Amino acid sequence: MQKLLLAALVVGAGYIAWTEYGGGPGLSSAGSGSGGAGFSKFGTAAGNVAGGAVAAIGN
Amino acid sequence: MAATTGYSKAQIMLHWATVVLVASQYLFHDGIADAFEEGLETGAMTVGFPVVLHLGGGMLILGIVIYRLFLRSSEGTPPPPEGEPGWAALAARATHLSFYGILFLLPVTGAVAWAQSSEAASDAHEVLRAVLLVLILAHVGAVLVHQFVWKTGLLSRMTRPS
Numbered sequence: 065m066q067k068l069l070l071a072a073l074v075v076g077a078g079y080i081a082w083t084e085y086g087g088g089p090g091l092s093s094a095g096s097g098s099g100g101a102g103f104s105k106f107g108t109a110a111g112n113v114a115g116g117a118v119a120a121i122g123n
Numbered sequence: 124m125a126a127t128t129g130y131s132k133a134q135i136m137l138h139w140a141t142v143v144l145v146a147s148q149y150l151f152h153d154g155i156a157d158a159f160e161e162g163l164e165t166g167a168m169t170v171g172f173p174v175v176l177h178l179g180g181g182m183l184i185l186g187i188v189i190y191r192l193f194l195r196s197s198e199g200t201p202p203p204p205e206g207e208p209g210w211a212a213l214a215a216r217a218t219h220l221s222f223y224g225i226l227f228l229l230p231v232t233g234a235v236a237w238a239q240s241s242e243a244a245s246d247a248h249e250v251l252r253a254v255l256l257v258l259i260l261a262h263v264g265a266v267l268v269h270q271f272v273w274k275t276g277l278l279s280r281m282t283r284p285s
Contacts, residue, residue, distance in 0.1 A: 065282075066270075066278050066279065066282065069278065069282070070266065070267065070270060070278065073142075073263050073266065074263060074267070076146055077259050077260055077263045080146065080149045080150065080256065080259075081256060081260060083149070083150070084149065084252075084253075084256060085256075
């Protein structure tokens with residue numbers, strides 16, 4: 065049971081990170097052919113800086 | 124703060140409720156992002172179901188965070204598990220406090236961004252969203268280390284009430 069919960073947490077967090085910054089399709093845009101919203105959706109400088117920092121950490 | 128050996132049933136339920144709500148906020152935020160962008164461009168925001176879901180979820184998270192802080196002070200929190208290095212206990216404490224701060228500020232900045240059409244608040248919301256994701260990944264990573272490296276059985280604290 066705990067291993068299942070752990071697996072769900074890892075997959076869930078990984079999926080969210082992928083949709084946010086890895087270019088994966090978010091659930092609300094699934095089927096539309098567009099990528100995840102990411103920071104570019106808002107197009108803010110602060111958002112892009114933060115997105116870059118997270119991507120750098122991820123790499 | 125009261126001494127305790129684990130988390131109460133209410134603390135555990137609210138923790139998992141927060142997990143589900145935060146995950147849904149990340150996974151279904153496109154609707155409000157589109158509506159906000161449209162509002163900035165046209166001056167009129169479309170309030171559809173995704174917007175209501177995001178705003179409602181955010182307010183629910185805010186309420187839960189405040190109640191969880193109340194529970195922390197009234198029921199206490201368990202000590203660091205045996206076998207956890209001192210630096211990790213400090214990091215865990217810092218992470219938990221950061222979680223509360225960010226989960227409080229995210230709904231507030233989101234509400235201000237929406238109500239005032241504030242790009243500054245929206246920018247802050249976006250940065251906090253990124254920081255929260257880093258904290259979530261660190262939190263899940265720490266649980267994995269506890270479970271498989273230090274073998275402290277940490278996860279059982281959030282599945283079995285004390």
